[in-house]
Amino acid sequence: MIEVANVTKTYHAGRPNAYTAVDGVSLAIERGRLTVLKGPSGSGKTTLLSLVGCMARPSSGRIHLRGVKAAGLPAAGGALEITSLPERFLTEIRRATFGFIFQHFNLIKGVSTLENVMLPAYPLGGDPAALRRRAGELLERFGLSRHAREPIDRLSGGELQRVAIARALVNDPAVLIADEPTAHLDSHLSEAFMALMGTFKEGGRTLLIASHDPLVYDSPLVDATHELRDGRLCGKASA
């Protein structure tokens, strides 16, 4: 579903503080599978996720998406080349295709749980009543209905993550991307998280997780693992 070909990301190119965070990475992510990126801190996992998730453009290399519906974009042989698209189009694809669960949750303080979940859909201009219903259902599913009207400031760590997951799902994306999802959770909550990922996988979603937590990359749910070191893939992908 996603093909990464020889992708490099250099920050501050051409300047003394230039730094290559991802260096010539090629990999393929299969539809409906759970793929894990592992590697030590600073190895470029987050950077690679942001490239795959259309948040940033690589300095060189190509990324192709398959099976993505995007009006007005050329899809040669069903593969959409996203590397040189303007931000506007990248965002459009990102909104429709990817749901993000961030390491620090990235919820907006002072805003209610419900609205936090609804926020990604605002720029889409959909029907507000339908959106509200959808967000309400998601909260219900994650046992958060009780907190719908409360500002997120009062929620516990585990609840915050569930709000973040609900938000990632609100636009019904094909791919879920999670960055260090278990970093702030105890082992019990981490297992619950992986169980949840299992249900998403069964639901047909493609999952991409960056983590250096064995509880994640050693989980039986994982279909493929890629290891990064200093921005390069090392070894063969294990399956």
Place this chain on the structure above:
Amino acid sequence: MPGTLRRTRSILDFALASLLRRKGRNAALLGVYTLVVFVAASLVFFTQAVKREAHQVLADAPGLVVQRTLAGRQDLVPLAWADWVRGLRGVRSVRPRWWGYYYDGAFGANFTVQASEDAALPAGSARIGAGAARILRVKEGDLITLRGHDNLPLLLTVQGILSSDSELVASDLLLLPREDFQTLFGLPPDQATDLAVDVANPRELPTLAAKIAERYPEARPILHSEILRTYDAIFDWRGGLLVAVLMIAVLCFAIFAWDRAAGLSAEERREIGILKSIGWETSDVLLLKLLEGLAVSLTAFLSGCVLAYGHVFLFSAPLFEGALKGWSVLYPRYRLVPVVDGYQLSLLFLLAVVPYTAATLIPGWRAATVDPDAAMRS
């Protein structure tokens, strides 16, 4: 199309909620902003209303007034001139007028005094303006005493209080019978203050003025249209001066707004980063910032204008009538007739909304173009 509308709606809701979430910070800004608009709007409403008032007063003024100058200063006009002017072609009427100013030391007030040829105003009586009645603390039927040029008191019965919607002129007026006027100031009987000339065709006024000036070299004919023009120039000049000062205030405010918008709090920056990371695009954030700015500036614009309306038309502009009107001490109670038109509103809109929007535009763009992936590591 409805998609675009719904998107704007949703983002607007969020913008308003964001403003309310940062009440304290925004209230201070809104307060200063409203104050600036209030002062600007008061000023514009006030000059315009006074200008219109003056026009109205002058509307029934004669087409031509003939004065006489003596050594370059105004002097009394011999009544013989009136007869000569009456004989000119095209002249409909010539009316000698008697008027002047009377200073009352006891009350410390200045009054406009005018002679009336009205037969219903017999000698020994007077009609006075509402402001004058207030100052002299008299009502209809009371006696007023004026001190003549020969130090003799002149006693007059108040026959009526003048009420008029153009209070500007009537307020400090004392209307006396002609004989009493002449006694009060000791004027010679065959001279008047000036002559009011009316003609059938206003186009002939300049020719007529030229003829009079030729016959009487010391005559000074004043055309109605010239008076209007001078009035306008004076009001606009004063208004323009104040607006120039005000523009500096607006500029200061714009710099203040720029500074605030540029120094977005870390919290706001984080929020924009999050919005971009969850799928908002630069133009969505720009729209958010624009709507926030519009909400603030339209609120300030509307409340400033409404407050100014009250200030000028309900409370007679206590803040700057001293600066702008600069007439007699009698006017504080004087009420302006409300006039608000498109010119004033578009002027105020340009003065108020445009500088603020301009000042917040570039900082807003800077904030909106943070990298979406920046939110992934915070």
Place this chain on the structure above:
Amino acid sequence: MIQQPGVLALLAASALVAAFLALAAGFGLRILRRWDLRSGSDLQLALERETYLVSTLVAFALAAEVVSLFLFVFTADGLHGRFAGAMCAAGTLNAAPGGYATLLLKVANCLLAGVWLILNHADTRGYDYPLIRAKYAFLLVLAPLVWVEAFLAFRYFTGLRAEVITSCCGSLFSQGQGGLAGDLAAWPERTAMAVLAAVLGALFVAGGVLLRTGRGGYAFGLLSGLAFLAGTASLVSFVSVYLYELPTHHCPFCCLQAEYGHVGYLLYGTLLGGGIAGLGTGALMPFRRRASLAAALPALQRRLVLAALLAFGLFALVVAYQVATSSLRLGP
């Protein structure tokens, strides 16, 4: 120099708009020189971000221009009492050199800025910035026009002297007077009406063809421009006469005053809106064949055509209503 609040505000606004366009043109020049879509370099990313700033600046400039266009006419109208012989804006504008030039340039700049924003909008619909060079080259033409306008406005207002005796609408827009205004006034009403009806009719036909077959966009753009001109000319030559119910009064400004129910705003507003949408449709034609716009452009053009037809249609209705309800009857 006339010290008047409106004058000061107008000059300040002109300076601001000129400065913003200078900024936009600066970015535009940089984009024209360094643009390279294939590159993922920091510079390219920064340039792409700047495109957002430029469109915001131009949108702001257009909004400020439209507000200041109305304020300009208002101010000129309000100043007429200062000049012997002036009865409305027409006299004031004539009282110093540059008055009419400023007004015409303001209108032209509003039209051009509107068309620029349409091109800009179309550009954002394509994934490869299909109009990027065209629109920034256009911007480099627009910016100097705005500077000239600011200069002319400054010269006009500083040149106004209170003692000037000017001629006003009565003589400027009268049939015996030479010049464009006089010629327009001298145009027989019947001919003027026929020309306006013909141009609007052709515009509607072209619009219908464009909506049905997607062809004839250039013709539509051209006809929109003509309709804008014909509409303005008809205001001088016959609409004014019916509106004021005076067979000799051809002033295009008096209709903005309250005595005539501010109908002038509707007339000028529809003309301006229709002109922008129609010219924008034409300006988009050369880019129809771009692969990246193939899907988006026809839909955008349809909407523009509908907007233009709506605006000009409304204009025609208002004019027809004025003529029909006027108590003035002109002889055959």
